[in-house]
Amino acid sequence: MQLARVIGNLVSTVKNEALEGRKFLIVQTLNADLSPKGKPLVALDSVGAGVGELVFWCRGKEASFPFKRDSTPTDCTIIGIVDSEKHVFNGE
Amino acid sequence: MQLARVIGNLVSTVKNEALEGRKFLIVQTLNADLSPKGKPLVALDSVGAGVGELVFWCRGKEASFPFKRDSTPTDCTIIGIVDSEKHVFNGE
Amino acid sequence: MQLARVIGNLVSTVKNEALEGRKFLIVQTLNADLSPKGKPLVALDSVGAGVGELVFWCRGKEASFPFKRDSTPTDCTIIGIVDSEKHVFNGE
Amino acid sequence: MQLARVIGNLVSTVKNEALEGRKFLIVQTLNADLSPKGKPLVALDSVGAGVGELVFWCRGKEASFPFKRDSTPTDCTIIGIVDSEKHVFNGE
Amino acid sequence: MQLARVIGNLVSTVKNEALEGRKFLIVQTLNADLSPKGKPLVALDSVGAGVGELVFWCRGKEASFPFKRDSTPTDCTIIGIVDSEKHVFNGE
Numbered sequence: 001m002q003l004a005r006v007i008g009n010l011v012s013t014v015k016n017e018a019l020e021g022r023k024f025l026i027v028q029t030l031n032a033d034l035s036p037k038g039k040p041l042v043a044l045d046s047v048g049a050g051v052g053e054l055v056f057w058c059r060g061k062e063a064s065f066p067f068k069r070d071s072t073p074t075d076c077t078i079i080g081i082v083d084s085e086k087h088v089f090n091g092e
Numbered sequence: 093m094q095l096a097r098v099i100g101n102l103v104s105t106v107k108n109e110a111l112e113g114r115k116f117l118i119v120q121t122l123n124a125d126l127s128p129k130g131k132p133l134v135a136l137d138s139v140g141a142g143v144g145e146l147v148f149w150c151r152g153k154e155a156s157f158p159f160k161r162d163s164t165p166t167d168c169t170i171i172g173i174v175d176s177e178k179h180v181f182n183g184e
Numbered sequence: 185m186q187l188a189r190v191i192g193n194l195v196s197t198v199k200n201e202a203l204e205g206r207k208f209l210i211v212q213t214l215n216a217d218l219s220p221k222g223k224p225l226v227a228l229d230s231v232g233a234g235v236g237e238l239v240f241w242c243r244g245k246e247a248s249f250p251f252k253r254d255s256t257p258t259d260c261t262i263i264g265i266v267d268s269e270k271h272v273f274n275g276e
Numbered sequence: 277m278q279l280a281r282v283i284g285n286l287v288s289t290v291k292n293e294a295l296e297g298r299k300f301l302i303v304q305t306l307n308a309d310l311s312p313k314g315k316p317l318v319a320l321d322s323v324g325a326g327v328g329e330l331v332f333w334c335r336g337k338e339a340s341f342p343f344k345r346d347s348t349p350t351d352c353t354i355i356g357i358v359d360s361e362k363h364v365f366n367g368e
Numbered sequence: 369m370q371l372a373r374v375i376g377n378l379v380s381t382v383k384n385e386a387l388e389g390r391k392f393l394i395v396q397t398l399n400a401d402l403s404p405k406g407k408p409l410v411a412l413d414s415v416g417a418g419v420g421e422l423v424f425w426c427r428g429k430e431a432s433f434p435f436k437r438d439s440t441p442t443d444c445t446i447i448g449i450v451d452s453e454k455h456v457f458n459g460e
Binding site for chain 3: 106153
Binding site: 278279305306308323334335336337338341355356358359 | 380386394408
């Protein structure tokens with residue numbers, strides 16, 4: 001799973017029907033020092049995250065496990081919110 | 093899922109039979125500032141997107157969910173059209 | 185799926201038995217201007233492609249759909265030949 | 277699978293229910309000379325690894341095999357601890 | 369699949385039980401000119417490869433096809449040995 005910051009929402013009216021009613025968030029994957037790295041992704045939210053929160057997301061087929069697994073096309077799902085940014089890297 | 097701009101079509105006569113009658117589009121994945129990033133991909137379209145539109149696509153096995161899942165070899169499917177480019181990054 | 189140029193063959197005598205009789209090709213993934221990008225890959229061929237042709241390939245589990253799906257270990261399969269290089273990017 | 281060093285823990289109270297009771301570790305993927313490469317990842321632990329240890333992890337759907345496979349959303353699971361760092365590259 | 373050179377072994381006593389008795393090799397993925405590219409990976413061997421040989425490996429769920437597919441967590445399996453390095457790129 002990858003650490004990311006929620007940086008925005010995405011509104012889509014025309015979309016695959018299995019995605020009706022799902023909340024989309026834009027997430028930015030992060031480096032070890034919590035700086036941005038790489039391009040932002042469109043994620044489905046399974047835990048109630050909001051803009052500004054530090055989360056971790058799962059990719060691939062496993063990303064559809066929190067939903068109706070056989071019909072939801074998602075490869076990026078937020079599966080947890082990190083409690084405290086200070087706890088993330090305790091070895092540094 | 094990843095944000096992308098549709099930048100072209102692709103015509104293929106000789107192809108896997110499970111792809112007969114499908115529409116192929118060329119998509120360019122985008123950065124946070126909606127500038128191009130990385131190489132363009134060949135995508136299947138499941139929502140009726142056209143050249144110039146801002147879309148998001150799904151990769152991996154999940155990309156075949158909108159189609160006959162067990163026979164369509166696709167790893168890049170457009171699953172939604174973004175309503176407004178201004179709504180994408182509301183945190184910036 | 186990704187655009188690529190077929191740039192060579194690969195001969196392998198010692199290989200997984202599910203790959204017996206399959207044709208291997210070396211493909212080079214391409215940029216928007218059809219210049220090479222990234223490292224070449226070993227692909228299985230499902231459409232009869234040859235050296236020099238512009239093709240598109242599929243990765244992941246979906247890549248095994250054109251074959252005996254539950255026993256062929258492949259993550260890169262050529263699934264189509266592009267008709268004309270001029271048709272690829274019509275927006276430029 | 278990829279070589280990585282365990283560099284920290286991650287605490288998450290709000291998470292997908294299939295992840296209840298699982299231990300999260302932050303891992304840093306490594307180069308051939310065991311220097312860090314790329315961004316750190318959030319991994320599930322299946323072998324009892326701790327901070328500082330050299331491990332290897334598996335990604336994709338296979339990463340959920342050590343757990344209840346059909347309900348655990350993970351794409352990064354630690355599946356082994358390397359015995360000795362000296363044994364890793366014996367060709368150099 | 370990707371071309372790689374076997375560059376070492378890996379010994380792991382503490383590992384997922386589905387990996388008991390499997391041989392691990394360290395492989396280095398290669399460029400078109402057979403120079404190293406990217407970080408080395410830990411691979412399972414299904415064909416009897418050894419250090420120094422030119423091989424190709426498969427990633428993702430397909431990588432577990434040569435083994436007990438539903439219980440072996442692997443995302444990198446060597447599935448063939450290349451006969452001759454001279455035959456790889458015949459277009460150059």
